[in-house]
Amino acid sequence: MNDGWNIVVCVKQVPDADDVTIDPDTGTLNRSDAPAVLNRPDHNAVESALALREAVGGTVTAITMGPPPAKAVLQTAVGAGADGGVLLTDRAFGGSDTWPTSLALARAAEELDADVVICGEESTDSSTGQVPPGIAAHNGWSQLTYVESLEPRPDEDVLVGKRDVEGGYERVAAKLPVVVAMEFGANRPRPAGLHRKIFAETEFEPVEWTASDLGIEDRVGLANSPTKVGGMDTASPVERERERVDTVDDLYEHIMEVL
Numbered sequence: 001m002n003d004g005w006n007i008v009v010c011v012k013q014v015p016d017a018d019d020v021t022i023d024p025d026t027g028t029l030n031r032s033d034a035p036a037v038l039n040r041p042d043h044n045a046v047e048s049a050l051a052l053r054e055a056v057g058g059t060v061t062a063i064t065m066g067p068p069p070a071k072a073v074l075q076t077a078v079g080a081g082a083d084g085g086v087l088l089t090d091r092a093f094g095g096s097d098t099w100p101t102s103l104a105l106a107r108a109a110e111e112l113d114a115d116v117v118i119c120g121e122e123s124t125d126s127s128t129g130q131v132p133p134g135i136a137a138h139n140g141w142s143q144l145t146y147v148e149s150l151e152p153r154p155d156e157d158v159l160v161g162k163r164d165v166e167g168g169y170e171r172v173a174a175k176l177p178v179v180v181a182m183e184f185g186a187n188r189p190r191p192a193g194l195h196r197k198i199f200a201e202t203e204f205e206p207v208e209w210t211a212s213d214l215g216i217e218d219r220v221g222l223a224n225s226p227t228k229v230g231g232m233d234t235a236s237p238v239e240r241e242r243e244r245v246d247t248v249d250d251l252y253e254h255i256m257e258v259l
Helices: 040-056 068-080 098-111 131-139 194-202 248-258
Strands: 005-010 013-015 036-038 058-065 084-088 116-120 142-147 149-153 158-165 168-175 178-182 207-209
Touching (some): 005 040, 005 131, 013 068, 036 040, 040 058, 040 068, 040 149, 040 178, 058 098, 068 084, 068 194, 084 098, 098 131, 116 131, 131 142, 131 178, 142 168, 158 178
Parallel strands (some): 005 058, 005 116, 058 084, 084 207, 116 178, 142 178
Antiparallel strands (some): 149 158
C-alpha cells in the first residue's frame, strides 16, 4: 500500500522584478534596492506540491539556497501548507551558477529521500531554466519540464505530466524519483491560512545545511562555476524622429522613399 510520497519543492528568493534597476557604474542588478520576494513561478511549484500531497499522501518539504534572510521564502511555503523547510546556507555557496546550485539542491533532495522534486520553470532574476534539469542530471533521475498539470499513479510509482505542444498537448509518464519544472501560471496558488501564516512567522525554524554537510564544499561557489558574466550593458535610449502626414498620398510617398 502506498504510504505517500516524499515531495520536495525548491523555492528561491529573488529581487522583485517590478522594482529591479541596473547600477549604471557596474552594470549589475541593484539587489539591495528591490524587495526580496518568492520567485513567481515557485508559487505554482508550491501549489503543485501541496495538491500532489493531497492526492497521494506524504509530506512536502521546501528547500532554498541562500543567505539567512532567504528563510523568508521558506516561511511563505510553510504558510501555504508545506510541512517543513531546509535552508542551504554557507559562504561557500556564494557566486554559484546553475551547475553547483543544482548540485547542492540535488544532494539535499537525496538526503531527504525525495520521490518528487518540484521547481518553478525558471527564476525571474536569471531566467535560465537550467536548475530543474540540472538536479535530475546530477542524481540520474527522471525529469518532466514545462508541465502545466500533474497526474500521479502511486500504485505504479509513476508521475504523469501534461504540457502544451504546438497544435495540442502531450502527456509524459516518468518513473520516480522525478524532477518536475512547473510552468508559470500553471495553477492558482492557494492563499496562506491565518494559523499557518502565524506559525510560519513565529514558530517555524528551518533545518540548516552547509556545503560540508552535503559533502560538496569543494564543488560549489564561483570558482567551481563554469559560466562567468564578462560584462553587462544597458540598452541606450532610442531617439525617433516623428513627422505627421495628413493624407494617404503623403503616407504613400514616405513609404516609397523608405523602400
